[in-house]
Amino acid sequence: MSIIINKSPDVLSSEITPKSVYLDRRKFMQQSIAASLLLSADAMLPAWAKNTAKWQSLQKSPLSTSDTVNSLEDITSYNNFYEFGTGKEDPHKNATAFNPHPWSITVEGECSKTGVYDLEDFIKPDALEERIYRLRCVEGWSMVIPWVGFSLADMLKKFEPNSKAKYVEFTTLLDKSRMPGQQRRVLHWPYVEGLRIDEAMNELPIMALGLYGDVLPNQNGAPIRLVVPWKYGFKSIKSIVKIRFSETQPVTTWNRTAPAEYGFYSNVNPTVDHPRWSQKKERVIGQPFWKPKRETQMFNGYSDQVAHLYRGMDLRENF
Ligand code: MTE
Numbered sequence: 001m002s003i004i005i006n007k008s009p010d011v012l013s014s015e016i017t018p019k020s021v022y023l024d025r026r027k028f029m030q031q032s033i034a035a036s037l038l039l040s041a042d043a044m045l046p047a048w049a050k051n052t053a054k055w056q057s058l059q060k061s062p063l064s065t066s067d068t069v070n071s072l073e074d075i076t077s078y079n080n081f082y083e084f085g086t087g088k089e090d091p092h093k094n095a096t097a098f099n100p101h102p103w104s105i106t107v108e109g110e111c112s113k114t115g116v117y118d119l120e121d122f123i124k125p126d127a128l129e130e131r132i133y134r135l136r137c138v139e140g141w142s143m144v145i146p147w148v149g150f151s152l153a154d155m156l157k158k159f160e161p162n163s164k165a166k167y168v169e170f171t172t173l174l175d176k177s178r179m180p181g182q183q184r185r186v187l188h189w190p191y192v193e194g195l196r197i198d199e200a201m202n203e204l205p206i207m208a209l210g211l212y213g214d215v216l217p218n219q220n221g222a223p224i225r226l227v228v229p230w231k232y233g234f235k236s237i238k239s240i241v242k243i244r245f246s247e248t249q250p251v252t253t254w255n256r257t258a259p260a261e262y263g264f265y266s267n268v269n270p271t272v273d274h275p276r277w278s279q280k281k282e283r284v285i286g287q288p289f290w291k292p293k294r295e296t297q298m299f300n301g302y303s304d305q306v307a308h309l310y311r312g313m314d315l316r317e318n319f
Pocket of ligand 1: 075078079080081082083135136137138191220232233234235239
């Protein structure tokens, strides 16, 4: 697993980044600013995180589900974010002091535009939209979340991945002082996830910056996280600080921790049981206990958009 060097929030990226990488980044910024979907002078507004009034009138994505959305309370008080504790209510309680600003993302590996990018470089308000997706957790529950985000594929293309970029790896911040759950060795830290490049370039995955028309609450992965709606929730990594294009399949946290239970692909698949429980049904968070469980759908309902990605693969073997 790669090692990341944490950056103090007070240190300028120009001070800690190798000069060549930093200059490269400046060049990229200058060249692409006019044409870029994600980069714009507007995006450099320092108060973006507080200026979300315009997020209320976001474009509604046609890729959204029409299922009933969960309440903000459900979405922000029943979480998995082991960096803030292993209990469902821990992230809500333990992440309040976490300050996700300033934030930068390092881009590495098989692409032309490697470098360290400030979060503002990723944000162009016009590219943001609301996408409502059901998050199906591997533990057998689900909820429906109105995310605010933008296309992962559009973002990745800006970095110009080369022909060796067969996979994309994502890494969460490693900082025991700011993420107290990392003081316990419950997982291999930092949390790492990955996608095959064609999965990442599909139209469905988004990078989310918010939900319910506002910035992401800390417990949901502030300031930026992945959302991959046809895979179990653990693929949707939170608080991302690194993106790496690689030729080989990334070593992901859950696959490394329990390879017999959590595969690299982790597609929602009701016909492949978890070794310790069935995946045929799911408990819908927020529904009264007496309501029947929901039948889990293949690829979480997105077969039309993603089944072709796995043609010829045995999804029992590649679970
Ligand atoms: N990302 C990090 N860094 N750490 C985590 O513990 N948990 C995953 C995923 N992303 C996790 C993570 C799991 S198991 C799930 S189900 C979803 O986040 C939950 O997202 P939510 O809390 O926003 O609903």
